[in-house]
Ligand code: B12
């Protein structure tokens with residue numbers, strides 16, 4: 234039969250990616266002789282376009298894979314499809330498994346597959362193909378008139394090596410790997426033994442109690458063979474092991490890593506939990522090419538983390554792992570959440586503090602959304618924090634919560650979220666600067682000494698350090714509203730120069746009435762401005778409304794060699810190009826520094 238999968242990825246802020254679940258299902262279906270297609274929607278699709286996509290493929294069955302955040306879209310799309318097609322529809326995935334009653338209450342679904350789907354879906358496709366009644370297929374729920382048949386689960390797949398490698402063709406994998414990213418992702422196993430209260434793992438374990446081991450690994454050889462079979466075809470730049478905890482089983486990790494180091498040697502990333510690694514494991518990962526580890530920090534208060542989230546690691550353990558990673562040159566990413574039930578602003582500040590201490594190479598902040606089938610979902614319901622019919626937010630980067638939170642107002646949540654975003658941007662900015670000046674010295678960072686500057690005009694409050702973000706490149710700028718000027722009194726070291734990047738804030742690109750803004754660097758070789766001879770050392774005109782090439786960071790520099798050993802007034806000026814057409818504008822000098830001349 235022809236089965237079409239539909240996978241939506243709306244508002245997750247994630248670039249196109251591989252989906253292992255669909256890959257595994259597609260491989261099993263193809264092995265059983267079925268024809269498989271996939272349609273991915275990265276943003277909401279119109280009804281006509283959806284119907285046209287389905288007509289083009291002409292499926293005998295349509296399958297939706299759903300996580301909670303995407304479910305509302307799957308529900309809507311399935312209703313549209315039901316009105317136009319008679320192909321049966323089957324839903325599966327983590328949300329369908331953990332909230333099956335509610336999901337099956339939606340009449341468009343003919344079938345639901347709970348838990349691992351490989352065998353059940355093949356049996357369903359075979360049965361429908363050959364006109365056999367699928368009513369007894371394990372893991373399958375189905376509609377019989379107004380009744381719902383709920384079949385038991387079959388035991389978990391014991392030997393993951395028995396599965397065919399997840400299918401890549403159905404994803405147009407070459408396309409996924411195009412461009413800079415070139416990330417090829419893999420799964421080494423399934424299941425996690427921990428019991429974090431916000432995570433689906435505990436719910437799945439409970440569901441499968443007595444039906445086999447929840448935590449399973451493929452053999453190192455099986456995984457290596459899969460990598461070997463794909464690497465020549467796709468030429469990945471980096472591999473990504475998407476397992477919940479790649480380092481869960483120390484013996485497995487060491488055995489795999491040793492062979493990987495000998496045979497594959499491609500850079501890779503993986504998820505770790507701090508209790509599962511020590512320096513020796515991290516050293517082995519590094520030697521094998523580990524570029525980055527992703528670490529769930531989640532919350533910075535040990536007691537809250539232990540009691541509410543059931544995460545038992547200490548802050549000392551978290552800090553140690555980040556220290557080791559920095560020492561070994563492995564990038565360490567920190568994943569955090571905000572807006573847990575009972576979390577106060579003071580507790581959330583602890584997460585910020587912990588992140589300032591561990592200095593991650595990348596900081597991610599998500600807003601907590603409770604998912605059905607998790608402990609915290611139940612607790613939110615019991616505590617009356619979750620309004621009836623509350624929808625999960627789109628993705629979890631939207632700075633809002635579906636919860637009624639007595640411990641934190643919405644405004645407080647948003648202010649804290651802003652602080653996390655600022656910290657994350659400042660981290661990225663520091664890393665960029667560190668890379669730029671790796672072999673050189675920064676004598677003075679003008680943002681650091683901003684409080685010593687003299688704001689000549691306009692109001693002091695209009696001039697401040699703030700982040701401008703363009704094309705995801707966020708840089709700390711000294712913001713000015715032209716005409717304005719900031720003066721620093723400095724002693725200039727030998728062999729130095731001024732460096733910065735200039736830009737107008739994206740919010741004013743299309744609004745400015747004037748003819749753009751002039752950025753100027755003036756030097757007065759005297760302490761008191763106005764007394765010495767003021768000289769223009771640098772001038773740059775930006776007019777992003779007219780010139781699209783001005784809609785980015787423009788690097789500027791000026792040699793200060795002739796002022797070596799002297800004290801000067803260094804003045805950062807912004808003014809309108811045509812002052813008669815003056816308008817409110819927002820201009821910024823990003824990362825202005827006095828640095829060693831290369
Ligand atoms: C890798 C991963 C990602 C990757 C890749 C996506 C993917 N699913 O492969 C990326 C980074 C892109 C990602 C994104 C997101 N993720 Co994610 N992700 C995972 C992770 C770690 C592994 C997924 C996986 O491959 N599992 C193994 C495969 C074999 O299992 P499976 O996908 O569940 O599929 C099996 C069955 O469910 C079933 N099945 C699945 N689909 C279907 C469809 C049909 C028709 C049938 C019959 C059966 C069936 O059969 C499959 C084979 O046995 C899981 C945690 C986990 N361990 O599962 C979280 C997880 C799925 N992610 C989660 C979340 C929250 C997200 C995001 C919402 C985060 C965000 N940025 O906003 C997005 C949502 C993306 C989307 N559009 O759905 C949550 C979902 C919780 C929930 N209740 O919804 C999980 C469970 C993590 C957690 N600890 O809670 N994720």
Ligand code: SF4
Pocket residue numbers: 425426427428429432433434435477478506529
């Ligand atoms: S350690 Fe990670 S994957 Fe395991 S239960 Fe906790 S959150 Fe889930």
